[in-house]
Amino acid sequence: MEARSESRGRAAATGDVVSFGICAGGYAILICGLIYAAHLMHIPTQWIAAGAVVLCGIGILSAVKATRPKDSA
Secondary structure (H helix, E strand, O other): OHHHHHHHHHHHHHHHHHHHHHHHHHHHHHHHHHHHHHHHOOOOHHHHHHHHHHHHHHHHHHHHHHHOOOOOO
16 A cells, blocks of 8 residues: 555656656746847847846746646645
């Protein structure tokens, strides 16, 4: 019995990693598109870099929030 529950825990953890990767990849594509659009609009490079850093932080926080296990409380 214990082996089955342990294997289910591993499967759930693997699914979380895959979901995190998909979410992070989607945010990366979005950020790249926004950087390109900002470059075409001749926005100064330092503002593009600052916006990219902020968006990366938001993307990581959102991906972690979406894939973390729910509390059982």
